Each structure stands twice: as structure tokens, then as C-alpha cells.
Amino acid sequence: MQLIGMLDSPFVRRVAITLRMLDVDFQHRSLSVFSTYDEFRRINPVVKAPTLILDDGQTLMDSTLIIDLIEHQHGRSLMPGESTARIRATRLLGLALAAMEKAVQRYYEQQRPQDKQHAPWQGRVEEQLLAACEALERDLASQPLPRDEHIDQAGLSIAVAWTFIQLLHAQHIPADSYPNLRDWTAHAESLEAFKAFPPV
Known part of the structure; x- marks a missing residue:
């Protein structure tokens, strides 16, 4: 089984860390949808990361769908089983x-020439990004996640998302403004599965 995509993508990284935490063997191939477009296209004509190549050669896309299938196949999940915790x-x-x-959308919009950027769209994306961060910060403040190695998929993905945001948007979204996200992510990034797949 091969995971295709760069670890600077939070979607690729969350799959890699999930597979490691579920003890699923796989090979990671660090292909870019930009600089190695043609090679990626030969694997998956849609050129979407992450792509997972199964042992029988079939290819899967979308991080959530990949994780769902792998968890089903291996009979293990990083999602809680109890109803209230799962909700x-x-x-x-x-x-x-x-x-x-x-x-990701904010980053790509900023790569366009200044005269091609659409300010209302960029403002909307930033508003949505900040709303998600603020909601996560409030939730972690009211009910902290357990600080052990039994991290669930939500805790995993929160940390991956925050690390990505800090890599690209730290000037606009300073870590100290979100201390609970900052501290949770520092804990998660200290775990072996996270250190095995650094984002750069």
C-alpha cells in the first residue's frame, strides 16, 4: 500500500499519522501535484492528494474516505465508540x-497576482478560517483533550490543522492568540507518529 502526496498537505499528513497510529504498514511517496504533476497523473489522472494505492492497484482519494476504509478493513478506529464522545x-x-x-484556500488565493485577487472572496475565506479556529479554541478551553498517546481522530486532525495554519498563516493567526490550540498541538507533535511525518 502506498500513500501518495506531500506532507506539507494537512490532508496527506493526517492520513499518514492515522495509518501509523493504527499500525498499518504503508510506503509514503512524496509526490507533488505541482512539480511532479505528470508522474502523479500517471498514478491518479485526477491528480488529487492524498491518493492511496491499495495492494491490488486500486486508487482511493479523499483523506476522510481513505481513513474510513482503512479503519473498516483493519477493525480499528481512532473515533470514539461511545455516543456522546463520538458526537x-x-x-x-x-x-x-x-x-x-x-x-489551503487562503494560501492559494494569496499566490495569485495582486490584481487578480478577489478581496470579497478572500475576506470570506479568512472569516471562515477564523471562525473554525475560534470554535476549536473555545471547545478545548471548556473541555481539554486528554494528554496521552491515545489520541482520537479529532485531536489528531486539530493538531495537523493548527501546525499547517502556523506554517502558512502565523502572521495573520498568531499562536499566542489561541493558547489551547497551541498547547494541544505541542503535545500532539511530541508523539512518535507525528514526529515520523513532519510537515516539511
Whole structure:
């Protein structure tokens, strides 16, 4: 099994860390959807990261769908089983994934020439990104996540999202303004599975 994509993508990184935490063997191939576009396209014509190549050659896309299938196949999950805990984890995971998506959109919009950037769209994306961060910060302040190695998918994805945001948008979204996100992520990034797949 091969995971295709660069670890500077939070979506690729969350899959890699999840697979490691589930003890699933895989090979990571660090291909870019930009600089190695043609090579990536030969693997997956859609050129979408992450792409997972199964042992039988089939290719899968989308981090959430990949994780869902792997968890089903291996009979293990990083999502809580108890209903109340699962509802909270699902809500937090949705916020983390939204933060990833909006952070990526903000980055790509900033790569356009200044005269091609659409200020209303960029303002909306920034508003959505900040709303996701603020909701996560409030939730972690009111109910901290356990600080051990049994991290669930929500905690994993929150940390991956925050690290990505700090890599690209720290000037606009300073870490000290979100101390609970900052401290949770520092804990998660100290775990072996996170250190095995650094974002750069």
C-alpha cells in the first residue's frame, strides 16, 4: 500500500499519522501535484492528494474516505465508540477539516497576482478560517483533550490543522492568540507518529 502526496498537505499528513497510529504498514511517496504533476497523473489522472494505492492497484482519494476504509478493513478506529464522545469528536473533526480547507484556500488565493485577487472572496475565506479556529479554541478551553498517546481522530486532525495554519498563516493567526490550540498541538507533535511525518 502506498500513500501518495506531500506532507506539507494537512490532508496527506493526517492520513499518514492515522495509518501509523493504527499500525498499518504503508510506503509514503512524496509526490507533488505541482512539480511532479505528470508522474502523479500517471498514478491518479485526477491528480488529487492524498491518493492511496491499495495492494491490488486500486486508487482511493479523499483523506476522510481513505481513513474510513482503512479503519473498516483493519477493525480499528481512532473515533470514539461511545455516543456522546463520538458526537463531540465528529463536531471537532468537522471544524478541524474546515480549518484545513480554508487555510489551503487562503494560501492559494494569496499566490495569485495582486490584481487578480478577489478581496470579497478572500475576506470570506479568512472569516471562515477564523471562525473554525475560534470554535476549536473555545471547545478545548471548556473541555481539554486528554494528554496521552491515545489520541482520537479529532485531536489528531486539530493538531495537523493548527501546525499547517502556523506554517502558512502565523502572521495573520498568531499562536499566542489561541493558547489551547497551541498547547494541544505541542503535545500532539511530541508523539512518535507525528514526529515520523513532519510537515516539511
